[in-house]
Amino acid sequence: MSDTVDKERGTETANPEGAAPADGDAVAPGAAPVVDPRLLVREQGFAGYLTDFKRRVRGGELGSLPVILGLIIIAVIFQSLNENFLSAGSVSDIGVYIAGTGIMATGIVFVLLLGEIDLSVGSVAGVGAAVWAVLSVTNGVNDWLSVVIAIFAGLVIGTLHGFFFARVGVPAFVVTLAGFLGWSGLQIWLMGSEGSINTPEGSVVEDLTGYYFEDIAAAYGLAVVSVLAYAAALLVDAKRRRAARLPSRPVSEIVVRTAVMAVVAFVAAYVLNQSRGLPLALVIFLAVLVIADFAVRRTTYGRQIFAVGGNAEAARRAGINVEWVRISVFGIAGMLAAFGGLFIASLSGGATKSLGAGNTLMNVIAAAVIGGTSLFGGRGKIWSALLGILVIQSIQQGLNLLGMASEIQYMITGAVLLAAVVIDSVSRRTQKTAGRT
């Protein structure tokens, strides 16, 4: 008995003593405004970069990490099952196959950033290919003009979706679902009695995926130019920030980033040169990505997209023309869908009545989501289209090499998509507890 009483007394006397300093601590940050210990500012230097990175990962901001890990795992598994998976020819094929769906996925990333969805991209791709084929092949219109008209048709279709969504107020899900049905009907009508229209030899569309820069200087040159441009952009930014006395990236971080970029670029260039050279399709896809990324991250328009995706009402009160942003984003998605459709037509040898049907739509949306763009708007990167489509195409390529039937491919791609969304949801929950969205 006396023991317990003593203990209780002990804790009783200890408590006030323990509480007093704690109170003092709580008051101190308010009184001394020099450095608030609660403020988490990234330290300067490389060590600061590492601690910041660790904190982000623990806080659930995984970024592209899971996808890159996933790609490495996919490469290791398929390479161990079939030694041809990482062969030059196979990698070159992946580089060409990703272009069409990847460009479509770039458009989907725009729409997802708004927090909306576009279910019509597959049908719009089909319409784009059909418009080009009917104009150029059947009616003998100038090839380039037909390509431009096909892409423009996609822009008009997307803008129409945007109009019904933003101006009339129909949910985007329904508008684009109607579009999914309606445009595939238009596609079949355009194709008329012919089941498919083959791409003629030497046409623009055939070159889209059929042309390779065979000179090895092309691939290496592109690698050199992009690495230099990347390093220069980082250095100029750091210099301007230092001049403005703002925290800037340490030189060590710039070196590491540039080195990683250089390794990726030169290995890719080397492997592509081992095969047929630098594919035109990949160059166009990368160009679309670079332009889209710049538009989204560095322009007022991109900022407006993020603002509308994050809080449309706040964006409206800030004077942003929310309707216009929404309509234009759907226009971009439609335009990129039609453009991607031309690549698909090029790959499959022509426009068909079923081009863009089947799992094209799912692959495109899955690519954007697997790459790490949130389904709920306001968060994501354009580059997630590249990473996501790489995952999907690698799996397909690997399973094709193993001679697996398409039903197995569907199941595995479905599982990967589910895994990606699970990672997204779990990391979002971690982020909520860590106070980040």
Next chain:
Amino acid sequence: MAKEAVLALRGISKRFGAVQALTDVDLEVLPGEVIALVGDNGAGKSTLVKTIAGVHPIDDGTIEWQGGPVAINRPHDAQDLGIATVYQDLALCDNLDVVANLFLGNEARHAAVLDEIAMEKRAMELLDTLSIRIPSVRIPVASLSGGQRQVVAIARALIGDPKVVILDEPTAALGVEQTAQVLDLVERLRERGLAVILISHNMADVQAVADRVAVLRLGRNNGVFDVATTSHEEVIAAITGASDNAVTRRQARTGTAGLEKEAAK
């Protein structure tokens, strides 16, 4: 009252259908002064503020800006004059960082390309002069506390160099320390010579920072009090109408107690 009013409302009336929300309301706002706007729920505080902010155009009366009559028909008109409003729901984009939120709709840019460095620099300077402490100007607003979000929203109102800042219930959802932060900020706005219209339900906040208290009751003026010389109870009485009810009216008829109260007001 030596200073000229930066914003003066004279005989403002506003009707919504069958509801007369504001009747003949007067309000003068002086530069370098915090005027609290108080009143019971439905007294017309929000309506009055929205007429100033241009959300609801007025039906009757005149609005004077620095001595001259002006028309405020759209939110844009108010912003152009130099009236900034911070609404209760803050209207921040959670996914954007602090700098992006501060400059949303008002970005520094070369052609269409954002000038992030200029914006970040200006944001740091602004936050420094207001002694606002936040973890980093490059973290998403979602990771800030309620008080920090409130001060970011107020700082954002200052980007356009306004002359009048309207704060709608800035401390309603905040804890003790965060409320203190926001009230400090309100005082700093006054030191910078801005006129602040503060809507609040919390009399402690009002007494802490306001110079004058304007009371609205049932859409009408119910007195303007000097905070330094007025007791808490008198203001509350004006808000609730305790100085004007059946008992006081009866006293006014029968005796002089009610008259004295009227005179005090």
